[in-house]
Every structure is written in C-alpha cells, then in structure tokens.
Amino acid sequence: MMSSLNGAPLDTAAPGHVDTSITKDGFKITTRKLPILKAGPIEEMTKKLGITPPEMIFGDNFMRIEHVPSGWSIDFNAFDALDRVDKTGDSMLKVSYSKEWQQNRQKQFEDIKEVVKPFDWSYSTDYKGTTPDQPAMQPTDAPIPLALLKRPDPIHFFDDVMLYEDELADNGIAMFSCKIRVMPARLLLLARFFMRLDDVVFRIRDTRVFVEFATGEVIKEYTAREEKYETVRKTLAGTREDVLSIMRDPNRLAEFIPVIEKSSDRVVLK
Amino acid sequence: MSIGGSDLDRAITQLRACRPIPENQVRELCYKARELLIEEGNVVGVDAPVTICGDIHGQFHDLMELFRVGGDVPDTNYLFMGDFVDRGFYSLESFLLLLCLKVRYPDRITLIRGNHESRQITTVYGFYDECLRKYGSANVWRYCCEVFDYLALGALVSGAATALEPTDGPIADNVTVDLPDPEQDIEIETLNANGEVMFRYARNGDSQSSATSQGNSNAASSSPVGPTPSRSGAAGTGATSSVNGSARNDTGAILCVHGGLSPLIDSIDKIRLLDRKQEVPHEGAMCDLLWSDPDEIDGWGLSPRGAGFLFGADIVKCFNYKNDLSLIARAHQLVMEGFKEMFDSTIVTVWSAPNYCYRCGNVAAILELGEDGSNAGFVRRSNGDRAGGGRGWILGSNAGPNGTSNEENRRLSSVLGESMQRPRDGPGRRYRVFEAAPQDSRGMPAKKPVADYFL
Numbered sequence: 001m002m003s004s005l006n007g008a009p010l011d012t013a014a015p016g017h018v019d020t021s022i023t024k025d026g027f028k029i030t031t032r033k034l035p036i037l038k039a040g041p042i043e044e045m046t047k048k049l050g051i052t053p054p055e056m057i058f059g060d061n062f063m064r065i066e067h068v069p070s071g072w073s074i075d076f077n078a079f080d081a082l083d084r085v086d087k088t089g090d091s092m093l094k095v096s097y098s099k100e101w102q103q104n105r106q107k108q109f110e111d112i113k114e115v116v117k118p119f120d121w122s123y124s125t126d127y128k129g130t131t132p133d134q135p136a137m138q139p140t141d142a143p144i145p146l147a148l149l150k151r152p153d154p155i156h157f158f159d160d161v162m163l164y165e166d167e168l169a170d171n172g173i174a175m176f177s178c179k180i181r182v183m184p185a186r187l188l189l190l191a192r193f194f195m196r197l198d199d200v201v202f203r204i205r206d207t208r209v210f211v212e213f214a215t216g217e218v219i220k221e222y223t224a225r226e227e228k229y230e231t232v233r234k235t236l237a238g239t240r241e242d243v244l245s246i247m248r249d250p251n252r253l254a255e256f257i258p259v260i261e262k263s264s265d266r267v268v269l270k
Numbered sequence: 271m272s273i274g275g276s277d278l279d280r281a282i283t284q285l286r287a288c289r290p291i292p293e294n295q296v297r298e299l300c301y302k303a304r305e306l307l308i309e310e311g312n313v314v315g316v317d318a319p320v321t322i323c324g325d326i327h328g329q330f331h332d333l334m335e336l337f338r339v340g341g342d343v344p345d346t347n348y349l350f351m352g353d354f355v356d357r358g359f360y361s362l363e364s365f366l367l368l369l370c371l372k373v374r375y376p377d378r379i380t381l382i383r384g385n386h387e388s389r390q391i392t393t394v395y396g397f398y399d400e401c402l403r404k405y406g407s408a409n410v411w412r413y414c415c416e417v418f419d420y421l422a423l424g425a426l427v428s429g430a431a432t433a434l435e436p437t438d439g440p441i442a443d444n445v446t447v448d449l450p451d452p453e454q455d456i457e458i459e460t461l462n463a464n465g466e467v468m469f470r471y472a473r474n475g476d477s478q479s480s481a482t483s484q485g486n487s488n489a490a491s492s493s494p495v496g497p498t499p500s501r502s503g504a505a506g507t508g509a510t511s512s513v514n515g516s517a518r519n520d521t522g523a524i525l526c527v528h529g530g531l532s533p534l535i536d537s538i539d540k541i542r543l544l545d546r547k548q549e550v551p552h553e554g555a556m557c558d559l560l561w562s563d564p565d566e567i568d569g570w571g572l573s574p575r576g577a578g579f580l581f582g583a584d585i586v587k588c589f590n591y592k593n594d595l596s597l598i599a600r601a602h603q604l605v606m607e608g609f610k611e612m613f614d615s616t617i618v619t620v621w622s623a624p625n626y627c628y629r630c631g632n633v634a635a636i637l638e639l640g641e642d643g644s645n646a647g648f649v650r651r652s653n654g655d656r657a658g659g660g661r662g663w664i665l666g667s668n669a670g671p672n673g674t675s676n677e678e679n680r681r682l683s684s685v686l687g688e689s690m691q692r693p694r695d696g697p698g699r700r701y702r703v704f705e706a707a708p709q710d711s712r713g714m715p716a717k718k719p720v721a722d723y724f725l
Contacts, residue, residue, distance in 0.1 A: 035606065035625075036604075036606050036630045036631055036632055037606060038606045039606060039610060042606075055604050056626070089574065097553075100553070116565065116567050116571030116573075116574070116580055117567075117574065118574050119574060121573075146725060149725055150723070150725070158720075158721035158722075159719055160719050162629060169561070169578060170385060170386070170394075170395065179724055188725070190725075244393070244399070245399070
C-alpha cells in the first residue's frame, strides 16, 4: 500500500501551492491546494454550515473550469459539497457495533441517550459542482466519449485536489477529491465522493466533466454507486485479490459496486 | 539472542536510521517491554518536568523532528499519549524505536495506549500490512499487539510548576507586539521549532496585556510560520478571569489520556481498577478513555455516529475538581495548530503528527510542563510504590493545615453545581510547535502529482 492511502494518491502531499492554471481555447482551468483550515475558519464554517465539518477540511481548496467568453463555469469546493450533506439526521448511518453498544449503554445511562447535533456524519453528498444559472446545462443522453479519452494524448496539465476527508472515527473513510487532466483537444475532470463505513456500506459518487475545446461542448455525468459492505466483501472473497487493499481503493472497488443512479447534462458554449 | 545493554543500543541506532531490526530482536524487545509494562499501573505516575506528546501515526521522520525540537531521550522526559502506529508509512520503526527507548530508559519515557494500539484497528489502518510487507509474516505484528495490551491507559503528572521558567529564546521575527514582561508568572508560551518565542501569556495579566497577547497570537497565526492558534491563545486568556486570587498557588495534577473521559469513571481510582490487559473493547470505560472527545455541549452526549461519547465543559470541570486536577491533556483529534485548549484551559488536545497523512499541512505540537521548585508538598502514598500498584505520585495535602476542610467546602460547592470556579491554577504550559521534517529526508516520492490517464 505504498502507492495510496485509503485510495488517496500519496502525492496529494503538496499543501501550499496557490492557484495553478492553464488556459485552452477560452477555457481557463484553475486549481488551489492549501493546508486544512485553522480553528478560526473552521468555527466560521461550522456556523455557516450548521454541522461539524469533517476532520480534515481543505476549505480553501478548489478546482474550477471557466469558459471566459460565455461566462460559464464549474467549481468544486468543500463548502458547497458539505452544504448538500443531510443536516437533519434523517439519513444518518450507524456504525456497525452501534446496536450492541447502545443496548448496553442505555441500561447504564438512562439519561444519556440523546444524540447531540444529529446529521449525516458520513458526509455523503450528491454534489455535482457549482455552476451558474446561465448558460444552463440540459439533460442529455450523450455519453462522454471514452474512446477519445483512452488515447494516450500528451497531458498538458494535471492536478488532484482534496476537498475533505474524515476517518469516521476509525470506522472507515469518507473523502471528496478532484482530479483533472488537460490534453491538447479536451479535458476530463473527476470529482469523487468515496465512503466506506466498515461492515456497513460503500458509496462512490462520481461527477465527470468532459470538455471538447474546439466545439465548446461540455458533458457532465453523475454516477452514484452503493452496496452493502458484506456483499462486496463476499464478492471479493471469491476472487484471488487482496480484499483489504481493494476495499481502500475506489478505483478498484467501482467494478464491484452497482450503479444506483446516473444522470448526464450537456451544454455547448460559444 | 537477548536484547540488552549494547544490543539494545545497537537496535536504537539502527531504528533511528529508520531501518527495521530483525524479527528475533523484535520478539526479544517485545518480551522485555511487556515485563516492564506489566509492572506499571493503569495510571502511571510521572513527575514533572515532562514533555507531553500526542499522536505520531507512523510518521517516523516527524518523530525525529519532534526529538530534535523537544530534546533527545534520556535528556528530556517524555510522555506519549498513544496512536504510535497506522496511517503513516513507518509505524513499525516509530513504535519499535519508542519501545526500545522505553526498555532502555524506563524512567525517562512513558507510553500510554491509543485507540490505534489494537488488533482490530491496525488490520484496517496500515500497521498490519506494513509488518507483513517488511517481514513477510504477521509475527512482528502479533508481538507488537501483545505489547499494546500491556500499555497503561493514562498517566498522572505531578509536581508541575504554575509558572514557566523564562526561556532565553529570542522573540520570533514575526511577533510585532510587546510580550508580557518575562519577570511575571508566565502561564503559556508558544515557541517555534527554532526555540523562538511566538506567544507569551502572563498569569493574572491585566486586561491590557491580555489583549496584547491575543493580538500577538493573531499576528503570529497569519504569518507564514504562523502556527500560533488564535483560538488556543484566546482560550488561554480566558483562564485568567476565573483564576484564584492568591498570587502563587500550587497546581493540581495533570491527567493524560488518549481520548477523554467516560461516564463510568468519576475518579482516577476507578481507572486504576480496570482490567486493561486485553484488546480494546468496543464499549465500557476502557473504550471510552481511548475514544471519547470533548465537545461544546452540556453534560454527556452520544456521538451522532451511534457509538462513543462526547463530553462537555461541565463534565471536565467537575472531574478535574473532584480529582484535584488542574488539566487534562489528551490527543486523538487532529488540530491544525498542533494544540487546542478548551473549556477555560481545563483540557487540551495535543497533536504531534505534522502534515498528517502527508497531506493535511497542519503543524504539530508538544507540551512541556516545568518542575515546581517547591516539590515538598508531593508525597508518595504508602502503597504508591511506583513500580508496584502503579499508584505513583499523588498530591499530598500541600494546601496547609486547613487543606482538608477547604477541600470539603470546595467539594460541597461543586456538588451543588454552582458556577464552578477553577479550583487550581493550571500548570505553566510551553508549547513547542513544529512542521513536518523536510521532504527530502524521508525518501518519499516527490510532491508533484503524477499525471495518470484516469477515466
């Protein structure tokens, strides 16, 4: 596991590069990578969000694609991603041993049964990026042209940016990260929420943004995958693979977890 | 072969170079360590001066940086609050080095258990894989896990001074406002890795100097080095408003524990009664001590996760009062500034893994507590043989002849739940803040992300 830690590439290390960017045919791509927030900004964010932010909160980071001529842009940042986390506790998950724990506990402490500030602490979000109202994207059936992306075109710009990560109090992992690669004629951005709650559930929610520079075509594809932990574990146990290491790697896991939701949107920018 | 004397020194040298020692030496070392740890009580007595450290998480090169900043063993007396392993890439070298130092200098280093010192957690979060990769079998992991079961659950520091000895360190460049006169009783001081003073706070400082220190803290935190936390500094300032009137007061003991308190534990003696020699259970007092977190709530709360406790300021203040503590030091939670004081400085989180997981960009801190010159008030309990029942040092009645009755009065008022005043001045606290060791010293891949044809 030297190459990745819980699926996060090792080389996301570089905290502290401010704004790298590249422009291609009117599309300006910008990324910002800074350390996790300090206590003050965390408090501000907590107030604004209404929930406790994840343990590792890269609140200053973002990844952005702007089309300067049309004013269109798509932005991925931690605040907007977290603002879409359930803040009521209605969709709250429980750790695997919660039932056992609470049964034993309630006998002893009748007075401590209140969950303080309930919310979806797995930080599951269906965030698909922040876009302006105009020009608007429309639903489409057009898929992202994978064949074009499989070609080994030179990569002129590449970056990965972490937005947030939480170890779920050592019950698994939740992380939101973005990657982008810019080739001479097109780009691909992958924004991924990955969550593993040990012995409970896996979730992978990917937003892919494809841009063809020459035509100004933008396709945004959202794919949500989800499966019970035990089901995935059983499937993997039947293979000759290293089960534990696959369970940490969303790239590998995706093929073992069925798609439960999919949508595509498109816009052609002039 | 046996590991003792010169072998041990050789192993230490090898581990300091971040090279694992042979499996048979690990077995021998773990055996020796267990023999030593079994003699320690659940709560180890430690005398100030001592340097308290939080999570390490296998960041070996940063542990070396910690020793550079805080002084080497045995010159400095260390207390590590657990989470030596997992997450980082050198859990094995980090833990074995600490263990070697423990066996070599048992009175100069104290190790207590974190929630990651567990079979279950290490199989998921890296240490197991690392052992397998470095030795080709799980034997070493198994030896280490057996040691984990013997680690103490907490430590009680006594004899800490209420005021810091002034450092001769220069003032850091980026500090632009006046620091309190070092002639005053210094309660809090933050130094950077070069030993330069970044923040200083005088006990009982008037509002003027308090505002000054806070301004200073903000100035420092916006600087590039900038690890001095505005919040922590401000928390320090809060301490004065409730401080005792008396000019010089002895400080109570300091409880060190990885996570926090438990609703099952209202006294330190109850921790001493636990049967700790087992895997960390999923519930119960031992679990809580390693897992719980302080939070801005009233009383106790259940974590939204469905297991584990949160505890509020009233719980901490009441516990400290009852147990004659002036401070609880704990680790367990990542804080950007390396340390975070909460609840009028009655509890502090110390975090010692800089740039956590090699990507958080946080600084780390260690907490130094000085030695109280007038240590005469501290007595051994008759059954407090340090190596025996582990009761270690406890506070004697150094409040004078009337100490007991004062004690009673205070206890009564606290039970009645009046606004709890600080029964004791906190210890003088010197935080040394440091950043991650330079990248090139760790043989890690370059920082720049490697482009890949992801789909």
